[in-house]
Amino acid sequence: MKIEPLRSYDTPEYPTAEKFRSTDVLTKYIPRRWRYNKWVGKVLLFVVLTGLCSCSLEKGEESGRHTEPHHIAKTGSDTETHHTAETGSDTETAAKRNLVIPLFVHGEGRGSYGCVSIAPPVYLSEDEAAQVIRETALEYGLDFSDRGNVYGEELPYTNIFPGGDKEPGTYEGELPLDGYDAEKQIGFVYVSKNDVVSWHKQGEMMASVESYDMQGTAERLTRTLTDTAVFYDPGSDFNTFMELQNSAGENADWQELSEEYEAMEKARMLEDLRAQVVDFMEWLKGEGII
Amino acid sequence: MHYTLHLTNRCNLACRYCYVKKGQSDMTAEMARRVVDxxxxxxxxxxxxFFGGEPLLCWEQIEETVAYAEEIQRTGKCYFHFKITTNGxxxxxxxxxxxxxxxxxxALSHDGLGNDTERINPDGTGNRDKLEEIAKRLLSCKPYAPVMMTVTPGTLPRYADSVRYLYGLGFRYIICTMDYSxxxxxxxxxILKRQYRKxxxxYREMTLREEKFYLSPFEVKISTHxxxxxLRAERCELGKKQISVAPDGKIYPCVQLVGDPMFCIGxxxxxxxxEAREALYLxxxxxxxxxxxxxxxxxxxxxxxxxxxxxxxxxTKVSPxxxxHERILVPIADGVAERLYRGRNALFIQKQYNDMFPLISLAEDKTVR
Structure with a gap:
């Protein structure tokens, strides 16, 4: 090992204190945990009134339009709008909730392909899932009919082949939201089996057997996204198929058995998905957002 | 100014990386009072x-010194705050x-999951189990007590897991230092790079969750930008902001230089x-x-x-x-800061840009307690 001076180093893309003070204002950014704390409120008021920090309300008004968005939301008319408030500082606070939304677990969220599979594959498509999620959310007053994107986050790569890393790293990129409520500024992503396959990190290893961890992938996504709920394909239960097969006996028609299994499992999976959404709505209620 | 009293150079542990020149000397009560004066x-x-060796081996000395300082404080001439760094x-x-x-x-020293590899009892056995109980006891009285972890080549592969472990024990202020020797x-x-990435x-998760959390390698490096x-305000400036007093009454500019006559500054x-202090400083x-x-x-x-x-x-000679270490840590710390700033994370912005954050944080504790 030896001393190796760095010849150059890019200026980090976050401001120095001086730069921040000249272009932005602290009172725009109030952590959620502070909002209902009367002691913090008193200190903040004292700090602002005595000018002990760089908070200035006039400055806030001046600089309120410089905030870069976290999400870019596409409205129904396909025009891109910054969902952080360009309209004023009150709504801006709402835009910057930075909610870390937990994963609501209903269903194992796993599936496979190849010789390890002992039941026909059953998955919920993006459309089937989106319909249930939107309908359930609407019952609680959330309208996920807009679309949007999340960008610049640590999005998870997946691994679908046996023996590889369960968490094969992340990438910085753009993720389309599957639905977005522009008023509440909350979106959702549904992790389907196809998502798990398309986020697979290309490597040297290949196999004829694949496994899909929708729940695990969703869990990793929740760690990185804010203001975005992550739902996942609950996955089918092969035990149902085994039970059907046993009760049908040796002469059962494979095709019929598969169709019956698919219908039964789809109904259960849709219920599980709906339960994920209901849990999320109850969580939002608890947070005082709806 | 901080006055670090090395009350003793005795210790009830035998950490492999310890830099203290061990002995049997204790600072007398008179000497401690003199430092307060x-x-x-x-x-x-x-x-x-209060520092050591292990300062709790000299508990009576601590009581006497605190009582003496509090007496002076009552006159309004001078104000003191007290700190002890202990192995617990x-x-x-x-x-x-x-x-x-x-x-x-x-402040408690604890090396996390690697504790029993390097931070051992004199008979070579570990003490992590015992420390778990002690940590709980400490945190129930002082919920934001910091924990100080030393990372050695042996404990490096579990660096990130150790931080998570200490967090799991309830520590929210985690100070990490490498054993540079x-x-x-x-x-x-x-391995170091992988650990810092983890x-x-x-760090990002904790910040997004708005957890009250301080992880020194990241906080310090982000702060340097x-x-x-x-930056000078952030540095110790060798003997200008803190001095260490050895059990024999000699003064040194830093805890790690105690006992080396070359660095004695009075x-x-x-x-x-x-003159000696200025020469060392320059x-x-x-x-x-x-x-x-x-x-x-x-x-x-x-x-x-x-x-x-x-x-x-x-x-004057830098270790390779x-x-x-710095070449690895700085870009990783900047990367996480950039992401948090890009998302305009409110806690990150307040923590890093609000000079009054410690005061607000204190007000918050008042409610939490």
């Missing part, structure tokens, strides 16, 4: 830090209740030898060889005399491992 003579606000093994209910009554800040290898650097993810106009009876201020053209030298720990001394034996 030295501080009081200058007026203002001072910190009295003697941290019982009675000391904790005493510390709460007298508002003594307690150890024999680090090139292969360790790959820690960056953890944010406060780049005033004693408690004759006071600080300003020696340390000189740009280090090899660092002159480095693009991140203003954000690097290469100016830290005690780190250089412990790693290379010379305060320190250089490698």
């Amino acid at each position: 030295m501080a009081a003579e200058t007026g203002g606000h001072h910190g009295i830090v 093994l003697l941290l019982d209910e009675s000391f904790l209740s005493y510390a709460c009554r007298h508002d003594i800040f307690i 150890a024999a680090w290898r090139e292969s360790d650097l790959v 820690l960056a993810t953890f 944010i406060r780049s106009h005033n 004693d408690i009876w004759l006071g600080i030898d300003e 020696l340390n201020e000189r740009e280090k060889e090899g660092c002159e053209r480095c693009a991140i030298r203003s954000r690097c720990n290469h100016y830290c005399a005690c780190l250089n001394k412990s790693a290379t034996g010379d305060i 491992f320190l250089c490698a």
Whole structure:
């Protein structure tokens, strides 16, 4: 090992204190945990009134339009709008909730392909899932009919082949939201089996057997996204198929058995998905957002 | 100014990386009082830090010194705050209740999952199980007590897991330092990078969850960019902001230099030898060889005399491992800060840009408690 001076180093893309003070204002950014704390409120008021920090309300008004968005939301008319408030500082606070939304677990969220599979594959498509999620959310007053994107986050790569890393790293990129409520500024992503396959990190290893961890992938996504709920394909239960097969006996028609299994499992999976959404709505209620 | 009293050089542990020159000397009560007087003579606000060896081996001495300082404080001439850094093994209910009554800040040293590899009892056995109980006891009285973890080549592979473990125990202020004096290898650097990446993810998660959380490697490096106009305020400046007093009354500019006659800058009876202190300060201020053209030298720990001394034996000579460490840590810390800033994370912005954050944080504790 030896001393190796760095010849150059890019200026980090976050401001120095001086730069921040000249272009932005602290009172725009109030952590959620502070909002209902009367002691913090008193200190903040004292700090602002005595000018002990760089908070200035006039400055806030001046600089309120410089905030870069976290999400870019596409409205129904396909025009891109910054969902952080360009309209004023009150709504801006709402835009910057930075909610870390937990994963609501209903269903194992796993599936496979190849010789390890002992039941026909059953998955919920993006459309089937989106319909249930939107309908359930609407019952609680959330309208996920807009679309949007999340960008610049640590999005998870997946691994679908046996023996590889369960968490094969992340990438910085753009993720389309599957639905977005522009008023509440909350979106959702549904992790389907196809998502798990398309986020697979290309490597040297290949196999004829694949496994899909929708729940695990969703869990990793929740760690990185804010203001975005992550739902996942609950996955089918092969035990149902085994039970059907046993009760049908040796002469059962494979095709019929598969169709019956698919219908039964789809109904259960849709219920599980709906339960994920209901849990999320109850969580939002608890947070005082709806 | 902080006055660190090395109450004793005795210790009830035998950590493999310890830099203290062990012996059987204790500071007398008279000597400790003299240090308090030295501080009081200058007026203002001072910190009295009880250090060792293991300072809790001298509990009576701590009580006497605190009582004496509090007596002076009552006259209004000078104000003190107290801190103790302990390995915790003697941290019982009675000391904790005493510390709460007298508002003594307690920092616990604990090496996380790697604790029993390096931070061992004199008979070679570990003490992590015992420390778990002690940590719970400490945190129930002082929920934001910091924990200080030393990372060695042996414990490096579990660096990130150790931080998570300490967090799981309930610690929210985690101070990590590398054992720069150890024999680090090139292969360790790959592991180090991986560990810091894991820690960056953890740091980001905690910030997004708005957890009250301080992880020193990231906070310090992010701060070196944010406060780049005033970096001097962040540095110890060798003997100008804190001094260490050895059990024999000799004064040194840093805890890690105690006992080395080369770095003695006075004693408690004759006071600080300003000439010696200034000479050391100026020696340390000189740009280090090899660092002159480095693009991140203003954000690097290469100016830290005690780190250089412990790693290379010379305060002016930078350790190649320190250089490698900084080259790994700075971009990772910047990466996580950039992401949090890009998302305009409110807690990150308040923590890093609001000078009053500690005060607000204190107000928050009032409610939490």
